[in-house]
Amino acid sequence: MQARLQGSRFLVIACAALVILLAASAVIQYQWSRRVAAADVQREREQLASAAALFAADFNVMVSDAAEFLEADAWQALQSRKALTRLPRLIGELYFVEAHGRGTKQVKRLAADGTFVPAPIPAWMEQQVCSLSVMEEPPALVVPIYEFAKHPARPAKGIRYMETISSGLNQCFVAQIDAGSLRTAILPQMIQKSFGETLAHEYQFAVVWRGQKSDLVYGVPQRADLIRTFFALRPRPIMVPNRTGLEPGGRPPVRVEHFESTIVSGGSESSADLMDLFGTGIWELEMAHKGAPLREAFEREANWNMLLSVGVETLLLVAMAFLVVGARRMQQLADQKVRFVAGVSHELRTPVSAIAILARNQADGLVAEPEKVRQYGELIHQQSSRLNEMVEQALAYAGMHSVARQGARSEIDVRQIIESCVEARRTELAREQFEIQTAVQADMPKILGDEALLRTAIDNLLRNAQKHARAGRWIRIGAALGAGNKEVRISVEDHGPGIDEVEQAEIFEPFYRGRAAVEAQTPGSGLGLSLVRGAAEACGGRVTVAARPGGGSIFTIHIPT
Numbered sequence: 001m002q003a004r005l006q007g008s009r010f011l012v013i014a015c016a017a018l019v020i021l022l023a024a025s026a027v028i029q030y031q032w033s034r035r036v037a038a039a040d041v042q043r044e045r046e047q048l049a050s051a052a053a054l055f056a057a058d059f060n061v062m063v064s065d066a067a068e069f070l071e072a073d074a075w076q077a078l079q080s081r082k083a084l085t086r087l088p089r090l091i092g093e094l095y096f097v098e099a100h101g102r103g104t105k106q107v108k109r110l111a112a113d114g115t116f117v118p119a120p121i122p123a124w125m126e127q128q129v130c131s132l133s134v135m136e137e138p139p140a141l142v143v144p145i146y147e148f149a150k151h152p153a154r155p156a157k158g159i160r161y162m163e164t165i166s167s168g169l170n171q172c173f174v175a176q177i178d179a180g181s182l183r184t185a186i187l188p189q190m191i192q193k194s195f196g197e198t199l200a201h202e203y204q205f206a207v208v209w210r211g212q213k214s215d216l217v218y219g220v221p222q223r224a225d226l227i228r229t230f231f232a233l234r235p236r237p238i239m240v241p242n243r244t245g246l247e248p249g250g251r252p253p254v255r256v257e258h259f260e261s262t263i264v265s266g267g268s269e270s271s272a273d274l275m276d277l278f279g280t281g282i283w284e285l286e287m288a289h290k291g292a293p294l295r296e297a298f299e300r301e302a303n304w305n306m307l308l309s310v311g312v313e314t315l316l317l318v319a320m321a322f323l324v325v326g327a328r329r330m331q332q333l334a335d336q337k338v339r340f341v342a343g344v345s346h347e348l349r350t351p352v353s354a355i356a357i358l359a360r361n362q363a364d365g366l367v368a369e370p371e372k373v374r375q376y377g378e379l380i381h382q383q384s385s386r387l388n389e390m391v392e393q394a395l396a397y398a399g400m401h402s403v404a405r406q407g408a409r410s411e412i413d414v415r416q417i418i419e420s421c422v423e424a425r426r427t428e429l430a431r432e433q434f435e436i437q438t439a440v441q442a443d444m445p446k447i448l449g450d451e452a453l454l455r456t457a458i459d460n461l462l463r464n465a466q467k468h469a470r471a472g473r474w475i476r477i478g479a480a481l482g483a484g485n486k487e488v489r490i491s492v493e494d495h496g497p498g499i500d501e502v503e504q505a506e507i508f509e510p511f512y513r514g515r516a517a518v519e520a521q522t523p524g525s526g527l528g529l530s531l532v533r534g535a536a537e538a539c540g541g542r543v544t545v546a547a548r549p550g551g552g553s554i555f556t557i558h559i560p561t
Contacts, residue, residue, distance in 0.1 A: 004368050015320045022313045029309050037302035041295050047065045048199065048226045050285055054244030055194035055285060056230035060187075063141070064233050066090050067132075070143040070173040083114030089186060091141075095119070099130060099170040119462035132233070134282055136209060139177040139217070179217075187218045206286040217283060224286035225294040231283040337511060348390060351383035382419075391462070411446040412454060414488055421458045422477060429466060432473070439478035447488050447559050449539030454557075457535035457543075461492040461555050462526040467522060472552060479542030481561070487541070491556040498553050508533040532557070 066088040077084040078096055087094065087110075094110040100452065109119035130144045187207060192200050206219030210229055213221070289297050358376050361367055367376050422438060429436055458477070465475045472495020482489045499507060503514050511526040529543075532555070536543040541559035546553045 033302040033306050037298045040298045051195040052228035059230050066141050091175040093176040141175045143173045145171040204288045210284050222288040226287045229281035230284045232281040351387040354383045395436040412451050415440045435474045437476040441480040453535035453538050457532040465494040469494035488559050493554045495552040
């Protein structure tokens with residue numbers, strides 16, 4: 001017994017230590033998951049920023065290539081009056097503007113055959129000046145063409161000087177950006193190329209004018225997790241026509257000019273400090289994680305992972321709880337079986353010894369008087385009944401818990417089964433001067449269940465009352481409808497010492513014997529009430545016990561109708 005107690009304590013201590021370890025592990029996992037989520041967000045932002053930088057660089061190269069194309073190929077085609085066979089994919093329509101005195105302009109438009117033909121001035125171009133800029137509505141790139149005056153003659157000897165004279169900016173190409181191609185082909189393809197399939201699928205993209213969120217170029221308005229500016233021109237040498245000549249020694253003339261880029265919208269100019277065409281860019285690429293903001297999405301994923309981990313640890317805790325409860329239950333059953341074996345051995349030894357002694361006395365001729373023979377016969381009958389009762393209970397318990405048992409369910413007449421059980425014990429109860437009363441409600445409906453088990457249950461309740469209520473010598477058995485006529489209640493009452501409330505939940509356990517029965521050395525194996533509960537459950541019902549007013553107990557079998 002001491003070894004079992006030590007083993008049980010060790011199991012409880014081990015489980016408690018494991019619970020503490022799991023709790024500490026959960027706290028560490030929570031802190032680690034927060035750090036991992038923050039690191040994942042930072043890594044994702046860096047990956048987005050790298051991909052956005054690649055996207056901006058590619059787009060800026062495309063814009064610069066388009067500007068160089070206008071300064072070189074388009075200008076050469078215009079001057080030579082040859083057909084311009086191709087246009088950069090960014091350009092939709094192309095105009096050449098030449099400003100004259102007093103604000104007059106001459107406009108030529110690139111026709112379908114690749115030549116420039118005169119065209120009326122579009123309304124959106126009336127206020128445009130020939131400076132390197134980008135128009136907002138419609139989006140258009142303005143690239144000026146520079147003209148240089150000839151240098152004055154230089155003396156052959158003496159002090160040499162160089163005079164650089166430039167004319168005003170009165171010629172330019174206005175390339176209207178192909179908005180349809182930009183939205184349906186250029187931007188989607190560049191996003192797919194720069195960000196890859198995974199990021200392009202996980203994020204939504206939008207392009208807006210820098211500082212003007214309402215001016216949408218591509219995508220849909222959204223809250224952005226990351227913003228990258230683009231659409232900038234890289235600095236490059238000015239294309240100088242060859243007609244300016246070379247300086248002596250073959251060196252070209254040097255021309256230094258200050259450039260200031262502006263955006264023209266509706267005829268008004270906005271400061272280049274905000275949208276510098278030669279700086280970071282005039283458009284913004286907005287990137288937003290689908291479904292939830294980037295940080296929230298990673299925190300949500302971390303929370304799900306944490307919940308999964310907590311769920312696993314909870315299952316471990318539940319498993320440990322079941323292990324502890326099961327171990328304690330097994331220990332209790334082992335102790336009960338030990339007590340059962342000891343009790344049954346003692347109970348079997350007593351009637352067997354008594355029968356053997358009585359039979360030996362009769363066989364040896366020690367009992368000759370008729371009255372003593374009758375007494376010996378009565379004692380042998382009592383001990384035989386006691387022995388038979390214990391054997392029947394053990395067999396009934398084994399049969400009830402056998403997997404192979406299939407209960408035969410049939411209709412049961414409650415009144416008839418109660419009367420037969422009472423009649424079977426009437427003689428024995430009368431011998432011990434018990435008063436027995438029956439009260440069965442009229443028109444009692446039949447119930448469905450195992451008749452043999454129900455008979456065993458009622459008989460065990462009567463036998464239990466007879467055994468423990470000898471002082472009161474009164475038993476009442478009855479049956480009535482209850483719970484709104486949804487169940488039949490079969491009750492057995494007695495005037496015995498009653499059952500402590502602490503023990504009422506345990507007396508239906510196998511091999512359990514109450515403290516009062518043990519102290520009074522009342523014969524029994526602890527199986528009777530367990531058989532009653534098993535029989536009630538086999539009929540689809542249950543059994544309850546309550547204290548009877550005035551002393552005693554009331555056992556009630558509840559069976560559904």
